[in-house]
Amino acid sequence: MSERLLKLAIPKGSLEAPTVELLAKAGYEVYVSSRGLRPASNDPELDLYLIRAQEIGRYIDQGFLDCGITGFDWAHENGADLVDLAELPYSRASARPTRWVLVVPEDSPIQKPEDLEGKRIATEGVGITQRYLDAKGIKAEVEFSWGATEVKVPDLVDAIVDVTETGASIKANKLRIVDTLLTSFPHFYASKAAVADPWKREKMERICLLLRAALLARGKVGLKMNLPKDKLALISERLPSLRRPTISQLTEENWIAVETIIDETVVRDIIPELIALGAEGIIEYPLNKIVP
Numbered sequence: 365m366s367e368r369l370l371k372l373a374i375p376k377g378s379l380e381a382p383t384v385e386l387l388a389k390a391g392y393e394v395y396v397s398s399r400g401l402r403p404a405s406n407d408p409e410l411d412l413y414l415i416r417a418q419e420i421g422r423y424i425d426q427g428f429l430d431c432g433i434t435g436f437d438w439a440h441e442n443g444a445d446l447v448d449l450a451e452l453p454y455s456r457a458s459a460r461p462t463r464w465v466l467v468v469p470e471d472s473p474i475q476k477p478e479d480l481e482g483k484r485i486a487t488e489g490v491g492i493t494q495r496y497l498d499a500k501g502i503k504a505e506v507e508f509s510w511g512a513t514e515v516k517v518p519d520l521v522d523a524i525v526d527v528t529e530t531g532a533s534i535k536a537n538k539l540r541i542v543d544t545l546l547t548s549f550p551h552f553y554a555s556k557a558a559v560a561d562p563w564k565r566e567k568m569e570r571i572c573l574l575l576r577a578a579l580l581a582r583g584k585v586g587l588k589m590n591l592p593k594d595k596l597a598l599i600s601e602r603l604p605s606l607r608r609p610t611i612s613q614l615t616e617e618n619w620i621a622v623e624t625i626i627d628e629t630v631v632r633d634i635i636p637e638l639i640a641l642g643a644e645g646i647i648e649y650p651l652n653k654i655v656p
Contacts, residue, residue, distance in 0.1 A: 370558075370567050372410055373424070373432030374403065375417035378456040379550060383433055386454060389581070389652045390574035409567065418488075421446055421553060430558035431568050437464060437527075437548035441491040446553040450572040453549045453579060460529045464492055464546040467514075467539045468523045477543050480504045480523060486516045487525035489545075496525075496545045514539065577653035584651055585631060588623045589643040590614060596622070599641050603634055625654065 374383050374394065384394045393406040396414060403412040413429065420434035421444035431449070439446055455462055466485075468474045474483070480502055486509040487493045493506050509516065513524045514537050525545060528534055534541060552572050558564045591599065596611070599622075609624035622643075626634065631648055638646060 368409055368563055369411040370409055370564055371413065371428075371430040372571075373413045373415045373420045373429050373434070375420060375432075375434055375550070376401070376414045377416060379417055379433075379435070380414070382454055382456060383550070386452070386575060386578055389578035390571070391652075392571070392574075418442075424553055424555045427555060427557060429555070430564055431552065431554040433550050433552055435462060435548045436551050437462060437489065437492060437546055439551065439553060440495075440546065440548075441489050443491065444553075445556070447556055447559045448551055449554050449559075449568055450552040450576060451549050452552060452575055454582075455529055455549065459582070461547045461549050463528050463544050464489055464525055464548070465528055465531075465534070465544050466496075466523060466525055466542040467517070467534055468542055469518050470538050470540045472518065472522070472540070474523060474542060477502060483522035484520075485523045485525060486513055486521040488513065489525055489527075492546055493525045573655070574653065577655045580654040580656065581651040583628055584625050584654065585628045586623065586625055586649045586651055587631065587634075588621065588645075588647040588649070589638060590645045591620055591622050592642050593618050593620050595642045596620065599638065599643070602641065603637060625651065 374380065384396060387394050392410070394403050394412065395405065396403045401414045403414055405412055415423065417434045418438050418441070420429070420432040421439040421442045423429045424432055424446055425444035433452065453459065466477065474480060477500055480497070481504065484505045484507065485493060486507050488509050490506055490508050497504055497506070507521070509524070513526050514533070517524055517539070531541065552568070552575065554568055558568065609622045612621040614621055635646055
């Protein structure tokens with residue numbers, strides 16, 4: 365094992381799989397056993413911990429960890445004093461941010477946040493909810509919920525504050541969103557002590573660079589083709605998706621090679637058009653990283 369180690373936390377739970385996948389695309393293979401909380405990796409300079417996202421910010425703030433990936437929401441919930449090195453726009457089920465929303469039954473008389481005055485609210489994000497209420501000057505009782513929060517209204521509490529990405533589960537349970545308290549993506553956070561260490565800071569900045577590059581490549585593919593030189597202008601006009609391509613002269617004077625990056629969703633429509641315009645030898649290939 366390397367003498368120089370960076371203590372990095374990975375969120376355990378719903379963000380675990382997408383985080384491990386993102387790290388792999390960035391070049392860091394992480395090996396998590398079914399019961400282990402200390403994953404291994406292909407980088408001997410990383411000392412990895414698998415910890416609940418809710419706790420990562422607190423452990424970084426207290427100096428037990430150098431850095432970690434956790435949601436902005438949980439850093440906000442804990443009030444941790446952290447250095448924010450990068451926002452990482454991914455989530456557990458989609459590319460949408462997590463939203464903390466104020467929710468009531470569809471037939472509830474509560475129509476706006478001010479209607480919560482004197483009411484009871486259940487949530488796992490007590491700090492998030494209390495700060496929201498304080499900012500609006502609303503006095504309500506906020507209680508911690510250990511889970512299954514949606515089933516607590518209206519019999520046990522008047523409203524809940526819960527997490528959603530699409531809102532589908534809320535609608536399915538015949539609930540209604542009154543307001544959004546907070547939107548959140550994962551962030552790469554570090555302790556002030558780790559940032560002050562030159563080696564650790566450089567190591568963390570490199571990891572963040574590669575993570576951002578992996579996210580930029582999400583949903584995109586590379587496309588290569590051979591093309592008659594006199595068709596380049598026509599293709600550029602007909603297919604605006606092919607912006608700023610790399611163009612190389614082939615050994616045959618009237619032919620060029622064109623290479624570009626496009627959204628994967630448009631490939632199925634573009635390739636038939638390219639063929640119709642005379643393109644040959646079309647190759648589509650996946651991308652792991654795009655470094656701007």
